[in-house]
Structures are given as C-alpha cells and as structure tokens.
Amino acid sequence: MGAPVAGRSGTELSCPWAMPDTVSVNVPAADRRAFLAERRAVSIQRFDALHSQHYDAHWAAIGAVHADFIARLTGLARAGGEVLDAACGTGKYWPALIAAGLRVTGIDQSAGMLAQASRKHPDVPVRVLALQDLQDTADLHGRFDGLICVDALECVAPEHWPGVTSGLAATLRTGASAYVTVELRQSPLPPPADPRQVPGEVIEDDSYHYYPARPQVREWLNAAGFAVSQQADNNEYWHLLLTRP
Numbered sequence: 620m621g622a623p624v625a626g627r628s629g630t631e632l633s634c635p636w637a638m639p640d641t642v643s644v645n646v647p648a649a650d651r652r653a654f655l656a657e658r659r660a661v662s663i664q665r666f667d668a669l670h671s672q673h674y675d676a677h678w679a680a681i682g683a684v685h686a687d688f689i690a691r692l693t694g695l696a697r698a699g700g701e702v703l704d705a706a707c708g709t710g711k712y713w714p715a716l717i718a719a720g721l722r723v724t725g726i727d728q729s730a731g732m733l734a735q736a737s738r739k740h741p742d743v744p745v746r747v748l749a750l751q752d753l754q755d756t757a758d759l760h761g762r763f764d765g766l767i768c769v770d771a772l773e774c775v776a777p778e779h780w781p782g783v784t785s786g787l788a789a790t791l792r793t794g795a796s797a798y799v800t801v802e803l804r805q806s807p808l809p810p811p812a813d814p815r816q817v818p819g820e821v822i823e824d825d826s827y828h829y830y831p832a833r834p835q836v837r838e839w840l841n842a843a844g845f846a847v848s849q850q851a852d853n854n855e856y857w858h859l860l861l862t863r864p
Contacts, residue, residue: 671731700764706771710736753786
C-alpha cells in the first residue's frame with residue numbers, strides 16, 4: 620500500500636486503494652473518492668454526448684508509431700487468436716487487428732463510443748466496461764491472446780492504476796503480449812483546479828488526465844506481472860510492448 624491520506628483534522632485515513640508513496644492528499648478519503656467518481660461520470664457523459672458522434676472525424680487517423688506497435692503485437696499473437704481492445708472507443712484499430720486474422724473483443728466505459736464502433740463492425744462483440752472494473756470481471760480472465768490499451772491510461776487516476784494494470788494482465792493467457800501507451804506531458808502542469816487533486820493530475824475543459832512518472836509506471840506494471848519487451852517515445856506518448864510471462 621502507498622501513503623495514507625491525511626484528513627483535515629490531521630488524522631490519517633486509510634484508503635481502499637494503493638497510492639504512490641509520493642502522493643499526499645490533504646482532504647478526507649471520502650472527498651477524494653467523491654472527486655474521482657465525479658471525474659469518471661463527467662468523462663462518460665462527455666464521450667457519450669459530445670465526442671462519440673464526431674470522434675472519427677477528428678481523431679480517426681493512426682500515427683506511424685501506433686501502427687507499428689499494432690503490427691508488432693499482431694505478429695506476436697497466436698494465429699486466429701482473440702485480442703481484447705480495452706478502452707476501445709470507436710474501434711479505430713480493429714481493421715488492422717482483423718486484417719491480421721485476429722478476433723477482437725472491445726470494451727469501453729462509454730456506450731456512445733461503443734455504438735459507433737458497432738456501427739462500423741457489427742460482428743465484433745463489445746461490452747460497456749471500464750478499465751477500473753476489469754480486475755473483477757472473471758469471465759474475461761485468462762482468455763485473450765493479445766491486448767491493446769491505447770491512448771486511454773491518461774484517464775486513470777493514481778489510485779486506480781494498480782487495479783487497472785492487474786486487470787489488464789488478468790485477461791491475458793500466459794505468454795501473451797500487450798500494447799499500451801502512456802501519455803507524456805511536455806508542457807508544465809497548470810495549477811490545481813480542485814483542492815482534491817493530487818500532483819500530476821490536470822483538469823482542462825472538464826477533461827481529466829493524470830501523468831505518472833515513468834519509474835512509477837514501471838513499478839505498477841511489474842507489480843501486475845508485466846515485463847517491458849519493447850518501447851518507444853513518439854508524439855507525446857510512451858509506447859510499450861509488454862509480455863505476461
């Protein structure tokens with residue numbers, strides 16, 4: 620477990636989730652949990668109501684490094700195997716996965732985004748499911764020959780990272796590979812917009828992002844049982860090809 624949360628009275632409140640040792644929240648644990656619940660609710664609403672209808676018009680393009688890492692993953696997956704696209708959005712990477720002869724399952728916390736994905740690929744099974752809930756979704760555990768979680772982990776709070784990485788690892792068969800990205804913040808972080816924020820969190824235009832340090836990401840991945848096999852930096856993303864030995 621990480622550092623406990625200190626309440627306004629100075630009494631330390633234990634938390635039901637792991638925190639990085641460098642994080643200190645000077646609000647009661649219940650307030651912090653409420654903050655995170657609010658941010659997730661706002662994110663779901665924004666993607667359902669604002670982004671889903673127009674996402675592909677603005678963000679359907681796939682960068683060269685993203686495409687390269689998708690190709691690396693497909694080259695490692697078992698022929699005809701099943702790949703989980705976690706936080707799949709509108710399914711922008713599905714054509715490449717399907718073209719490689721792989722079967723795809725998509726999950727996302729936004730029903731609106733999944734509706735757009737299903738409109739394009741009606742034969743791909745999808746489920747409304749957040750990354751934070753994968754750890755407790757037993758029917759997906761040990762099922763997949765590969766996994767992608769692309770351009771999504773920046774929306775995961777530090778408290779939830781250990782559970783999310785463990786949940787991602789749990790879905791994979793032994794020896795399977797995963798491709799994930801971690802957003803890198805190049806510009807200085809703005810001042811906190813909410814007293815319940817922790818260092819590394821940013822709220823801009825109602826969107827929530829968290830930028831963990833690389834050593835912390837490696838620690839979380841190692842704790843989940845992942846090993847980094849390949850990596851690259853490009854276009855403000857850290858691209859990671861992982862294996863689950």
